[in-house]
Amino acid sequence: MAITAIRGGTAITDIDDLKAHLASLLRLEHVGLMLGAGASCSAGGQTMQSLWNTFVTDYPNSATWLVRFHFVPPPAIAPDGPLRLIPNVEELVDTLEIALSEWTRANNENLLALRTARADIFRAVVRAAILDPSWWSSPSGALNDAGKLQNHRTILQKLVAARQPGQGAPWVFTTNYDLAIEWAAESIDLQVINGFLGIHSRRFSPQSFDLGFRNVQARGEARFGIYNIYLAKLHGSLTWQECEDELFEVPAPYASSVLNNFIQIPAATDFGFMVMPRAAKYMQTVGFALGELLRRFSEFLARPQTCLILNGYGFGDAHINRLLRSALLNPTLQLVVYFPGFNGDVTGTGLPAGVKQLLALKNPRVTIVGGDKEAFLDKLAEHLPDPVIYDEDQHRLKELLKPRNAPPAIPGGL
Numbered sequence: 001m002a003i004t005a006i007r008g009g010t011a012i013t014d015i016d017d018l019k020a021h022l023a024s025l026l027r028l029e030h031v032g033l034m035l036g037a038g039a040s041c042s043a044g045g046q047t048m049q050s051l052w053n054t055f056v057t058d059y060p061n062s063a064t065w066l067v068r069f070h071f072v073p074p075p076a077i078a079p080d081g082p083l084r085l086i087p088n089v090e091e092l093v094d095t096l097e098i099a100l101s102e103w104t105r106a107n108n109e110n111l112l113a114l115r116t117a118r119a120d121i122f123r124a125v126v127r128a129a130i131l132d133p134s135w136w137s138s139p140s141g142a143l144n145d146a147g148k149l150q151n152h153r154t155i156l157q158k159l160v161a162a163r164q165p166g167q168g169a170p171w172v173f174t175t176n177y178d179l180a181i182e183w184a185a186e187s188i189d190l191q192v193i194n195g196f197l198g199i200h201s202r203r204f205s206p207q208s209f210d211l212g213f214r215n216v217q218a219r220g221e222a223r224f225g226i227y228n229i230y231l232a233k234l235h236g237s238l239t240w241q242e243c244e245d246e247l248f249e250v251p252a253p254y255a256s257s258v259l260n261n262f263i264q265i266p267a268a269t270d271f272g273f274m275v276m277p278r279a280a281k282y283m284q285t286v287g288f289a290l291g292e293l294l295r296r297f298s299e300f301l302a303r304p305q306t307c308l309i310l311n312g313y314g315f316g317d318a319h320i321n322r323l324l325r326s327a328l329l330n331p332t333l334q335l336v337v338y339f340p341g342f343n344g345d346v347t348g349t350g351l352p353a354g355v356k357q358l359l360a361l362k363n364p365r366v367t368i369v370g371g372d373k374e375a376f377l378d379k380l381a382e383h384l385p386d387p388v389i390y391d392e393d394q395h396r397l398k399e400l401l402k403p404r405n406a407p408p409a410i411p412g413g414l
Contacts, residue, residue: 004344004371008364011344015383021367022309023385025334026162029305032171033159035181037128038340039312039377043148043180046128048314049086052076055124056084062117069110071095071117088316090235093121115269122271123263129178129238136256142183152184154381156229160190161387165224169193169212173297173308175235175317179252182231191228195293196249204247206292232293234320240289247289294319301327311338311380315354324354328363335366338380342370 005012012018025031037047046054056063056077063077071092075085096118103111135142142149159170172181185192191213196202213227239255241248262271301308301323308327315321327333339355342348346359358366369375369383 003369003374004342005367005369006342006344006346006359007367009362010364012367012369018367018369019383019385022336022383025307025309025336026159026385027164028307028332028334029167030171030300030303030307031159031162032173032300032306032308033155034308034310034313035172035174035176036311036313037176038314039174040129040131040176040178040180041312042151042377043178044131045176045178045180048089048316051124051128052086052089053080053084054127055121056080058124059117059120062120065113065117066092069114071099089121089125090317093118096121116266119262119269125177126238126259126263126271129176130259131178131180133256135179135183136252136259139251139253141179141186141252143187145183145187149180149184149187151377151381152180153188155377155384156181156185156190157188158381158384158387160226160229162385163226167226169226169228169230171230171232171300173232173234173300175313175320176233177236177238179238181229185229185231192231193228194231194233194249195289202249204249204289206289206296209296232296234290234293234297236290294323298323298327301333302330304330305332306330307334307336309336309338309380311375311377313337313339315339315352321354321357325357328361328365333365337366337368338375338377339368339370340372340375342368342375343372344370 002013003015003018005018007021012021037045037051041047057080060077063072066072067074067077072087073085075083076087078084096114100111100114100118102108103114108114130136132142132145132148135145156172163169174181182192182194193208193211195204195206195208197205197208209230209232215225215227218225237249238259239250239252241250241255258271262268297320300306313320324335328335335358337355337358341351342355348356351359355368359368369379373379
């Protein structure tokens, strides 16, 4: 079966070659997954383009106000189509935060309109990140959902099952605010270490990333197995709340009522949950948490024998793009990028600058998979290898499981 992919400067045209390459990469010492907004579409989420289009449609007054005060250019609210310019929503929020601080100091007469426009952008983000409202109304969350999170479950199971004896748990990095990874992992009884510790009061404690889970009932080589993943939400989460100079994670059912009130009450301008990388926040508690998560991301990329697989990421975050480019100085790092917009043309005019820069390197440690729907999350789930015990590992297991001090065999038997 043909596929649109390239490794370094060499095209990969056979799907079996790609699968074999992925299978070899999952055996590296460190394995990670990086998910952007596009990876949540199958679970009910939206891409950044869809999110902006929703904002312009649902909150036209705020969209027009942003153009009037030059926060976005006029093409950003042009009729829906190719002429509409999609701004970077997080950079826009950052600009609004700076303006909010200054306008509050000066008691600007447009302060309320600014707060409303910012809140309407947040509402569009929250609507997209909720995924399925029914998952928020019960403590079981998405436990019984059989469809929307299946791709996430499959990928997590394959990543965990590919870990060999002595290797650590896989990392998942995401710029999304939704709970897709948490719910998918919980539905398959996989522990999630996300930087928060506690049961009823889950407080951000980054040292938790240095811990792991094992089966205390197992002995010898049977102790081999991974029971957790590490999750770093680089831009925050819908269920994070700042309280008394501490950052807490709250249960989804509790957060649900707050989020719904914020969405349904037009006069509400802030709601206390979710963290976006805003300039005004970096001097507070949240800045420490986001900085710690980015540090963990950078440290992961610098580890020897590391593979990072990206899916749904649009290369719109300059700080993450810089980390990815500089990480290639690690001579043992392997990057695999699933990017639907790549059609095999390395000079494609519609490609983001970040993708063009990776293609221009022609680095054999960089693999880019494209082909529109052939690079969606379901295809990644399909391409990753099924769990197996490799021949040499199976032989080693047999040797280690042999009874110790067994009596010598009697020649010729009895």
